[in-house]
Amino acid sequence: MTRVRIVDVAKTAGVSRATVTNALKGTGRMTGRTREHVLSVAAALGYPLATDPRRLSPSRTLALGVTTLGAEAWNFAALPYFAQVIAGALASAHARGYGLTVLPAAPADRRWHALVADGVLMLDPQQDDPVERLLRASDVPRVYVGRPACPEPSDVWVDNDHDSVLRSVLALLRSQGARRIALIAGPGSDYYACRNAEIYRLWSAEHGNDPLILPLDHPELGEALFATRRGERPDAVYGIYESAGRLALDAALRQGLRVPDDVLVACMSEDPAYTETAPPITTLSLSPRLAGGLAVEALIQLIETGKACPIPSLPVHLAVRASTRRG
Amino acid sequence: MTRVRIVDVAKTAGVSRATVTNALKGTGRMTGRTREHVLSVAAALGYPLATDPRRLSPSRTLALGVTTLGAEAWNFAALPYFAQVIAGALASAHARGYGLTVLPAAPADRRWHALVADGVLMLDPQQDDPVERLLRASDVPRVYVGRPACPEPSDVWVDNDHDSVLRSVLALLRSQGARRIALIAGPGSDYYACRNAEIYRLWSAEHGNDPLILPLDHPELGEALFATRRGERPDAVYGIYESAGRLALDAALRQGLRVPDDVLVACMSEDPAYTETAPPITTLSLSPRLAGGLAVEALIQLIETGKACPIPSLPVHLAVRASTRRG
Numbered sequence: 001m002t003r004v005r006i007v008d009v010a011k012t013a014g015v016s017r018a019t020v021t022n023a024l025k026g027t028g029r030m031t032g033r034t035r036e037h038v039l040s041v042a043a044a045l046g047y048p049l050a051t052d053p054r055r056l057s058p059s060r061t062l063a064l065g066v067t068t069l070g071a072e073a074w075n076f077a078a079l080p081y082f083a084q085v086i087a088g089a090l091a092s093a094h095a096r097g098y099g100l101t102v103l104p105a106a107p108a109d110r111r112w113h114a115l116v117a118d119g120v121l122m123l124d125p126q127q128d129d130p131v132e133r134l135l136r137a138s139d140v141p142r143v144y145v146g147r148p149a150c151p152e153p154s155d156v157w158v159d160n161d162h163d164s165v166l167r168s169v170l171a172l173l174r175s176q177g178a179r180r181i182a183l184i185a186g187p188g189s190d191y192y193a194c195r196n197a198e199i200y201r202l203w204s205a206e207h208g209n210d211p212l213i214l215p216l217d218h219p220e221l222g223e224a225l226f227a228t229r230r231g232e233r234p235d236a237v238y239g240i241y242e243s244a245g246r247l248a249l250d251a252a253l254r255q256g257l258r259v260p261d262d263v264l265v266a267c268m269s270e271d272p273a274y275t276e277t278a279p280p281i282t283t284l285s286l287s288p289r290l291a292g293g294l295a296v297e298a299l300i301q302l303i304e305t306g307k308a309c310p311i312p313s314l315p316v317h318l319a320v321r322a323s324t325r326r327g
Numbered sequence: 328m329t330r331v332r333i334v335d336v337a338k339t340a341g342v343s344r345a346t347v348t349n350a351l352k353g354t355g356r357m358t359g360r361t362r363e364h365v366l367s368v369a370a371a372l373g374y375p376l377a378t379d380p381r382r383l384s385p386s387r388t389l390a391l392g393v394t395t396l397g398a399e400a401w402n403f404a405a406l407p408y409f410a411q412v413i414a415g416a417l418a419s420a421h422a423r424g425y426g427l428t429v430l431p432a433a434p435a436d437r438r439w440h441a442l443v444a445d446g447v448l449m450l451d452p453q454q455d456d457p458v459e460r461l462l463r464a465s466d467v468p469r470v471y472v473g474r475p476a477c478p479e480p481s482d483v484w485v486d487n488d489h490d491s492v493l494r495s496v497l498a499l500l501r502s503q504g505a506r507r508i509a510l511i512a513g514p515g516s517d518y519y520a521c522r523n524a525e526i527y528r529l530w531s532a533e534h535g536n537d538p539l540i541l542p543l544d545h546p547e548l549g550e551a552l553f554a555t556r557r558g559e560r561p562d563a564v565y566g567i568y569e570s571a572g573r574l575a576l577d578a579a580l581r582q583g584l585r586v587p588d589d590v591l592v593a594c595m596s597e598d599p600a601y602t603e604t605a606p607p608i609t610t611l612s613l614s615p616r617l618a619g620g621l622a623v624e625a626l627i628q629l630i631e632t633g634k635a636c637p638i639p640s641l642p643v644h645l646a647v648r649a650s651t652r653r654g
Contacts, residue, residue: 060438061428078418086417091405094431099438101388101428104421111387111426116443 004047013041024113039113046130047113061099062299063117064089067126067190076105080270081242081288082123085145088292089121096300119299121145121292127189143299145291147191156302158295160286161313162192166199168318169238169284173264174207176326178236182225184244184267186215196240216241222251226263236264236324242271245281249323265323279322287314331374340368351440366440373457374440388426389626390444391416394453394517403432407597408569408615409450412472415619416448423627446626448472448619454516470626472618474518483629485622487613488640489519493526495645496565496611500591501534503653505563509552511571511594513542523567543568549578553590563591563651569598572608576650592650606649614641 010017015038022028023038024047064086066076076082086102093100098118103111112131119141125132127149135142136152144157151157173181183200186193197213204211210231214224216239225248226233237248245267252263259265259279266282267274274281291314301309337344342365349355350365351374391413393403403409413429420427425445430438439458446468452459454476462469463479471484478484500508510527513520524540531538537558541551543566552575553560564575572594579590586592586606593609594601601608618641628636 061430075418075421077414077421083414083417087404087410087414090410090413090429091402094402094404094429097431097433099428099430101426102417102421103388103426104424106424 004042004045006047009038009042009045009047012045013038042113043134046133060097061101061117062089062093062119062121062296063101063103063115064121064123065103065112065131066105066123067129067132067188074105076123077102079242081268081286084270084288085123085292085295088289089296090292092293092296093300096296098296098300100296119143119303121295121299124188124190124192125149141299141302143295143302145295147195149189149191149194154308156298156308156311158291158298158311158314159191160316162195163199165284165316166196166238167203169266170200170203170207170209172282172318172320173236173238173266173324176236176260176264176324178264180210180212180232180234181236181238182212182214182234184214184216184221184225184237184239184241184248186213187217193240216244216247221247222254225251226255226257235262237266239267242267242269245269245274245283245323246277249277249281259323260326264326275319275321277323282321282324283319285317285319287316290314331369331372333374336365336369336372336374339372340365369440370461373460387424388428388444389416389420389446389448389623390428390430390442391448391450392430392439392458393432393450394456394459394515401432403450404429406569408595408613411597411615412450412619412622415616416623417619419620419623420627423623425623425627427623446470446630448622448626451515451517451519452476468626468629470622470629472622474522476516476518476521481635483625483635483638485618485625485638485641486518487643489522490526492611492643493523493565494530496593497527497530497534497536499609499645499647500563500565500593500651503563503587503591503651505591507537507539507559507561508563508565509539509541509561511541511543511548511552511564511566511568511575513540514544520567543571543574548574549581552578553582553584562589564593566594569594569596572596572601572610572650573604576604576608586650587653591653602646602648604650609648609651610646612644612646614643617641 006017006020010020013020019030020038022030023035024042066082077086090100101117112134120135122132122135122142122144124146125144125148144155147157147159148155170181183197185197200213201211203209212234214221218224225237239245239248245265248265249259252259257263268286269283270285270288274283294311298309298311301307333344333347337347340347346357347365349357350362351369393409404413417427428444439461447462449459449462449469449471451473452471452475471482474484474486475482497508510524512524527540528538530536539561541548545551552564566572566575572592575592576586579586579592584590595613596610597612597615601610621638625636625638628634
């Protein structure tokens, strides 16, 4: 990829090079509208982030961003998993005297160019995420929550051991009599989605499970899950996202199937509401509050000493409920 | 109060006026250490915040800060009430395309001077809070969560109707046979603490209740609460802070008193742990998530239109549990 230059931003934005420089530095005389326009163009073209240490130094502030999913903004902070990552990150940042800026998820956000931060936490990086590309091209210290899809040797991240976690969930479902287990994963290209799908395929091959992977945004998830055209109808579903349990439960009921008698249902979730569904749904917690806290600790260590510290795998808590108890 | 000038900051910091100007603007050549030093001095002296709209405009970011309590930093984001205010503010900010910077609570924080934000949410402002003074002297749009101690006509805030809330709690305790109700409130000088104490005194006068107000940081809260020297021993305690219920319960047990038989206990709290104490403690929720969300909506309206919108009183949820049920 050719490096985007000031002149490219100036041409696309229809302004002078001096105006681009001033807009990026926050100097010069121009309207707020012009400045916003220039920053938006710079972000859209992938112009590198400013990394002037004199500008970054006095802020004692960290930034937290999440990967973008396609062209849509999505309110990740409203999901229990991300809310707990943020709460853990915030408490640790404040305990160390740092502020935390939580940016909305929007593609090529111009705020990444106007950012004043000593370091960045990046949640669930997707492959080829434009913000992650900008960060990699800069020298702003960064720590990932969720392993990057293509990590470089110096990358630092916190994550769970998804291989053993998924295997233990599949073993649980199998021990309760499941003969065909379906997986809800994707459409994202983050490591969490990709690795879970990969382990699921391996496990399926090892255990003679006819694999069926459906993305969360499938337009007819219910029908696709429980249709009998493609081989035997699944009698168990595991979803790697918080809403997957409710979706699978609703889909089963609409198809006239009973949970857990006809179909077992489990999902990853930090949402206490799954204790109150009918039946209550088995969930897996990924320790997001701890993830946020450890990521901040690692990031501050990186900022203050330039050195990464080893981070252990995060614990997982499986709450077995009626949705996976048979007989 | 005389307005602090650039030259005052320069003299105290031992640098030139040009260096102060550059440090405040984020321009010029100097080490990060020098810049930090100058910003710290500016903050300590109360030098007004930069309010250059060209600087503030492109960020589309809000800042959230909490009042300082004396000279100590305190990790407010770890308390359930504030965690929920922040979560509500974050979801609303992101839904409107704004980022949110949450600053740690520390007196005269230099970050307020390096701040890039379109507007500020200020939580629980104390009387004479140095950060609030800085904000009032600037023209950065601001909204309070919790009424300011001395509001000006243009001030915008979200809050509960503490008068009727406290009266209903006191009536509940009285209906369960309480003859002397003590209040845990303070030591802060925020409106919440002051107004609750004021209403409590009024109610006490109206109902022949011998008033006893103790601050949360009283060195011997338990002894002071249940000592019999000062009139009749209290047979009910209401605390306006999240930790007050547990403190009162522990203090009662240490004095050999039973809850609810000898002492009724209730407190404001958003902490679900009070459902599991022995006995479970009656709590009052102030709807902090809604408070954060409404405050952000009001702030964005102020930023984008320059106009304040009327904000209704926030609802309150009283969960009556065993700690206030007698007979």
